[in-house]
Amino acid sequence: MSETVFKDYQARVEQALxxxxxxxxxxxxxxxxxxxxxxxxxxxxxxxxxxxxxxxxVGVDAGRLDGPACAVELIHAYSxxxxxxxxxxxxxxxxxxxxxxxxxxxATAILAGDALQxxxxxxxxxxxxxxxxxxxxxxxxxxxxxxxxxxxxxxGQAIDLAAVGQELNLAELENMHIHKxxxxxxxxxxxxxxxxxxxxxxxxxxxxxxxKCIGLAFQICDDILDVTADTQTLGKxxxxxxxxxxxxxxxxxxxxxxxxxxxxxxxxxxxxxxWLDASADLLRWLARYIVDRPS
Numbered sequence: 001m002s003e004t005v006f007k008d009y010q011a012r013v014e015q016a017l018x019x020x021x022x023x024x025x026x027x028x029x030x031x032x033x034x035x036x037x038x039x040x041x042x043x044x045x046x047x048x049x050x051x052x053x054x055x056x057x058v059g060v061d062a063g064r065l066d067g068p069a070c071a072v073e074l075i076h077a078y079s080x081x082x083x084x085x086x087x088x089x090x091x092x093x094x095x096x097x098x099x100x101x102x103x104x105x106x107a108t109a110i111l112a113g114d115a116l117q118x119x120x121x122x123x124x125x126x127x128x129x130x131x132x133x134x135x136x137x138x139x140x141x142x143x144x145x146x147x148x149x150x151x152x153x154x155x156g157q158a159i160d161l162a163a164v165g166q167e168l169n170l171a172e173l174e175n176m177h178i179h180k181x182x183x184x185x186x187x188x189x190x191x192x193x194x195x196x197x198x199x200x201x202x203x204x205x206x207x208x209x210x211x212k213c214i215g216l217a218f219q220i221c222d223d224i225l226d227v228t229a230d231t232q233t234l235g236k237x238x239x240x241x242x243x244x245x246x247x248x249x250x251x252x253x254x255x256x257x258x259x260x261x262x263x264x265x266x267x268x269x270x271x272x273x274x275w276l277d278a279s280a281d282l283l284r285w286l287a288r289y290i291v292d293r294p295s
């Protein structure tokens with residue numbers, strides 16, 4: 001049942017993104033083509049589905065969540081475009097197709113990432129399908145801005161670049177990924193829940209802890225897959241982290257140790273949801289999906 005709901009939400013956000021992106025024929029057309037190329041027709045959409053799942057867990061109708069779901073995926077897509085650039089990770093493949101700067105050019109890719117990022121905040125401030133409560137909109141804007149900035153994923157990327165060739169301990173590695181990977185995952189869950197005006201601080205804290213755990217588990221599994229999966233399955237270059245001499249969980253803990261650590265985080269995530277009934281089953285299913293995913 002949860003897998004069916006997951007697929008329904010994937011299709012829902014794909015349609016919502018398509019509707020909110022400028023058409024490829026609109027000037028500047030090459031920029032809009034690059035934005036659509038990087039965003040549509042690929043990806044698991046875990047972050048926007050987390051928006052829907054967290055909202056459903058606290059009684060928010062999905063119709064109020066299309067805007068926030070699109071906003072988090074726009075930020076995610078922009079970050080991938082920039083991460084893939086030669087100045088960053090220098091990747092040629094993303095989601096099974098050439099990266100944006102390979103399909104277009106570096107300048108267009110940079111601008112496409114910039115435009116996707118700003119569109120996310122335009123949607124949160126203006127989208128007519130969202131709740132009319134301005135206090136809710138402001139909290140959503142604050143949550144996403146913090147997750148996307150120097151104390152979130154951008155800061156995490158800076159730490160990641162500085163850590164190339166370094167040996168990090170577990171606390172340092174987790175701090176890097178709490179920012180780089182975890183910040184947007186946590187924002188996704190919180191943005192779904194914040195659409196419930198009656199949400200309590202305690203409920204937000206428990207949901208945030210769930211998101212922190214699955215965010216770290218997501219990165220651990222990413223590191224494991226970089227070792228165990230092949231390029232075709234991953235949709236990106238296998239072994240890229242090893243080639244760049246990046247610190248990873250398997251390098252620090254070994255494959256078995258990394259797998260055990262992911263399972264501990266999975267159980268901790270589930271424990272954070274014990275106060276919720278079956279309305280949170282998709283959140284529970286997503287936690288399992290993250291640690292079991294094949295790519």
